[in-house]
Amino acid sequence: MSKSGKDSLLINKIAAGILTAGIVFWCANRVASIMVPDEAPKKVAIAITGMQTAAAPAAAPAGPESIIPLIATADVSKGMAFVQQQCSACHSLNQGGAAGVGPNLYGVMGAAMFSNASFSYSDAAKGKAKGNWGYDSMGNWLADPSSFVPGTAMSYPGIKNTQTRADVVAYLRTLSASPIPLPTADEVKAASAPVASAATATTAAAAPAAGAAAAPAAAPSIDTMFATADIAKGEALVTQQCSACHSLNKGGASGVGPNLYGIVGAKMFSAAGFGYSDGAKAKAGATWTADAMSDWLKDPAAYVSGTMMGYPGIKNDQTRADVIAYLNKNSDSPIKLPGT
Ligand code: HEC
Ligand code: HEC
Structure with missing residues (x-):
């Protein structure tokens, strides 16, 4: 712009x-x-x-x-x-x-x-x-x-x-x-389930997303960015912007959103007992590859129409790579990310 x-x-x-x-x-x-x-x-x-x-x-x-x-x-x-x-x-x-x-x-x-x-x-x-x-x-x-x-x-x-x-x-x-x-x-x-508020998280998320709106439309694939991803930065962002809705510890309870331990490489939208939106259910069973996770986190509402995840998305590619690298590490069996 x-x-x-x-x-x-x-x-x-x-x-x-x-x-x-x-x-x-x-x-x-x-x-x-x-x-x-x-x-x-x-x-x-x-x-x-x-x-x-x-x-x-x-x-x-x-x-x-x-x-x-x-x-x-x-x-x-x-x-x-x-x-x-x-x-x-x-x-x-x-x-x-x-x-x-x-x-x-x-x-x-x-x-x-x-x-x-x-x-x-x-x-x-x-x-x-x-x-x-x-x-x-x-x-x-x-x-x-x-x-x-x-x-x-x-x-x-x-x-x-x-x-x-x-x-x-x-x-x-x-x-x-x-x-x-x-x-x-x-x-x-x-x-x-005892969780912090969705609205607070959405507000918190709005600021970086608005700032990222100026990012170039034709963004490069983030596949080249995993090798140098900053896991600590990814963790900090997840703690700040996602943990109001998602628990991250192994066996953690669902909140507004499902628990995210071991999510990279897992089946999509398949946490037992969580009530997903119909849009998410339609995608259930596919695998959260690094690329799929990137597309989802970039723009949740575009990836799953009607999703209940009230989060505007992470537009910055490097930031998204950091977050995915952290989510992947937060697992018993991390997958091999592209380029690593
Ligand atoms: C306002 C609450 C909220 C926030 C903030 C939020 N999420 Fe979600 N998330 C949800 C909900 C609700 C779903 C289920 C989506 C559906 O059913 O449409 C979900 C689903 C997911 C899934 C799919 C899980 C599965 O079982 O397959 C992932 C991955 C995810 N969120 C990651 C994140 C990350 C990473 C962030 C922060 C960058 C984040 N979410 C921020 C509420 C939230
Ligand atoms: C001062 C006028 C005013 C009052 C009072 C008001 N609204 Fe609204 N409402 C609006 C306007 C204007 C919009 C459209 C919002 C927009 O375009 O940003 C709206 C939109 C809505 C919508 C979205 C409808 C849609 O088509 O998706 C709902 C639901 C709603 N209002 C419910 C309520 C309820 C329930 C109350 C009382 C508790 C209430 N409103 C009080 C003016 C008002």
Whole structure:
């Protein structure tokens, strides 16, 4: 990308930031009038802070808890009351309802993200429009819209209470002629494992990925880079960017993502008891060669459409080689990497 291209992007971002801040303040007044009074100022303050410090993920608190374990017992009528009070000013809920400030929400659970043809989404949301709305993605989005989609046009501070979020999503699920299935026992088990937050990790990951966007499009094969890969650097990056979702020790429990011990050379997406996305399941059984791992880690959503791995990818080839070299070493039986 040219320098002036970056500058105008920056100007766009600043303009969007100012605009968003304006909308948030406008919204603060509006929402304050319809929201529970003691909660409104606090939530709006959090949303503004989040926007200004988006580039400093270290300051982010532990992110949203999974709602999956709570869905089956969630209170749908409480969720409905909450949505009518806090969301219906912007969203219609009836089948075929018109778009308002936000898109119609009938049938949104299970639908393609940010893809309602009768609504014009922000570029930020369009950029995030990969896969379909599931319990985790919807829970994370509603916990903190501007963390899930930095720059979103949805000026809503988020639902911080996990039970309330589960009630709301359980209600959204019923807005459909054929509601999506409730989470399976395996999904509940996986979501109940004690792990740090997915949203924090995603935020942390966003910075390097954005920086790497300037990398040349026609990147060389990383096969020549394994011989000189820096395993310690790879380990540091994995600890920082992946370990919130993945355990790395032998026999470690699944978290948001499956355990990664011995993953290089193993069968793809085949950890027993982990509830993979359908896209991942379609690839299950193939082998994680160095090249396959490189393609996946470069752009997970391109490699597995609809993947649940909320991670933008490692665009820098040398960094990816470092990470793969570390993952390969973290194994009882490392494979021979190309060029080594
Ligand atoms: C101030 C207006 C406003 C409020 C209040 C609001 N939203 Fe939104 N919502 C939007 C806008 C605008 C978008 C589109 C986001 C974008 O384009 O970045 C959106 C998008 C969404 C989406 C994505 C829909 C799709 O087509 O993929 C969902 C789901 C959603 N909102 C749910 C909610 C819920 C639930 C609440 C209440 C808890 C809520 N919203 C409150 C304005 C609002
Ligand atoms: C926000 C949580 C999250 C982060 C951060 C994350 N992952 Fe994942 N990862 C997942 C999920 C969820 C899956 C399962 C994908 C699916 O089912 O679509 C997955 C799958 C994988 C797999 C395939 C495992 C298998 O069983 O075949 C590998 C390899 C992987 N991740 C590596 C990484 C690495 C390396 C990083 C950091 C650079 C990372 N992940 C960051 C959530 C995450």
